Amino acid sequence: MPRDFDADSTQASERQESRANWRVWTTEPHRLAVTAIAVAAVGFLVGYLITVVAVFPPQSAAAGLKRVPELVGRSADEARSRVERADLVYEETGLHHPDAPGTVVAQEPLGGQMAEPGSAVRVTLSLGPKMHPVPDVVGLSHLQAEVALQRAGYESQLIWVDAEADVGEVVGTQPAPGTPLGLPGQVNVLVSAGLPRVRVPDLVTRSLAEAQATLERLGLRLGNVSEDSASLAAPGTVLRQSPRAGNEVARATKVAVSVAIAPPKPLPPALRPDTTRLMPDSVPVPQDTARQAQDTAAAPADTSGGGRGAK
Structure with a gap:
């Protein structure tokens, strides 16, 4: 009996120690982080293996499949030849694109992928840039011309030149108005800077x-x-x-x-200066001057012929 009791006690002690260790691992932040990283690494490894085996099977599992050739940037004839040599079916469509006409600009499936023999490979060929006549902006201001060209899908570059037209008026474009030009494109706008x-x-x-x-x-x-x-x-x-x-x-x-400019407004009467005090009522006149003026006024006029004596 004592031996059985000791064994049970030992097992109980081990279980308590195990629980204590688990609590430490699940409560201490750094140990919990280590556990999370380990779980994530295992999950990533499992996902990688599933992807390699199921999605991209090894060559032995992909037996009979054909690898799609890389066609973007090649001519239509070369693309067709490569597709047919890979035992695939060539299909094409076109769209306007800045690349040269007849150049492959897209494909489906992408180059390097695996496909069943006889599967279709759809390629998109460039039809070249979409052409549009250059708008006639001659006679407009350079600001109006820039707006008109932008609405037509073109970028504009201003070039100032000596001309008799008003400063800022458009006198020409390069290419000339009406010339077909691919979209997107650039138009040089000749703007008058006046004469020297x-x-x-x-x-x-x-x-x-x-x-x-x-x-x-x-x-x-x-x-x-x-x-x-x-x-x-x-x-x-x-x-x-x-x-x-x-x-x-x-x-x-x-x-x-x-x-x-308008003349200044007169001041209102309340703000006008009082000039009556600056002018005295009477100005004193010296007595000698006043007496001389009275004598001159009382003397009779001389009508005897200039003051000459009588004969």
Whole structure:
């Protein structure tokens, strides 16, 4: 009996120690992390083995299957030849693509995959870029031209050139308007920068805003703006300019103008200065001056012929 009791006690002690160790493993963070990593590694290994065996069987299991050739980038004739040599069926379709016409741009199944003999291999051939006539944007501003080209599917590159047209106006495109051009593509937009030498326009009687717009169209700039409140012209009207109209100046020259403004408003009576106190009621006159003035007024006029004596 004592021996049986000792054996039972020993087993109970081992079970308690095992439970204690399990609690340690499941409660301490670092040991729990190690356990989780180990479980994940085992799961990954099992999944890998299933994938290799079931999804990508070894060569012995794939006996009789044909490997699909890589066709992207090859010509249609070469692609067809490779597919037929692999004992597969060649099928093709086309779409517009930037690659050269007749080039394989996609395939299904992908190159390297296994397929049953006689299976179809569908290839997509490039029909070349989609062609579209270049829009006519000549005469528009360069901002309007950029919007029009963008809507047509083209990118634009501005090239500034000397021209008689207003500054910023489109004078041409490369390729010319109406020329077929593949999409996507780029159109060079020729924009007028004005002429190197410009005649100054007459700005007098124009509004300041109109004068500035006129100068900018010619490649000139608005210079100093002075104000004149003495003019009777409408406020904002250009009265004078420098340089004068008709002078030939270099592009980007500044033109100064003088502009009429409204005269200052009179002060209200309450704020006007009192000028009555500045003027005395009477000014004192010296007595000698007053007496001389009275004698002069009382003397009779001389009508005897200039004061000469009688004969």
